[in-house]
Amino acid sequence: MIDGIEYEVLRFDGAHTMPHIDILGPDGEKKQKVFLPHLDNNTAADYAKKDIKQNYQQYRERFIQWKNKERK
DSSP states (O other): OBTTBOOOOEEEEOOTTSOEEEEEOTTSOEEEEEEOTTOOHHHHHHHHHHHHHHHHHHHHHHHHHHHHHHHO
C-alpha cells in the first residue's frame, strides 16, 4: 500500500522456461526481469518467500522513487 493504493511491485514467475522475478513499475509494466537459472519451480517458491521477507523495504523504496519520478 502506497498512499492508500495497493500496487503490485514484483512477482515471481515459474513460466517462460525458468523461474524469474518480474520487477514492475508504477504503470504495471515490467522494468526488469531477473532469471533464476539455478532454481527449479519448487525451490523458487521458497526463494521468493525468503527474498520478499528480506528485501521488501528495498523493493518498496525503489518503487516509490520510480513513482515519484513519473509524477514530475
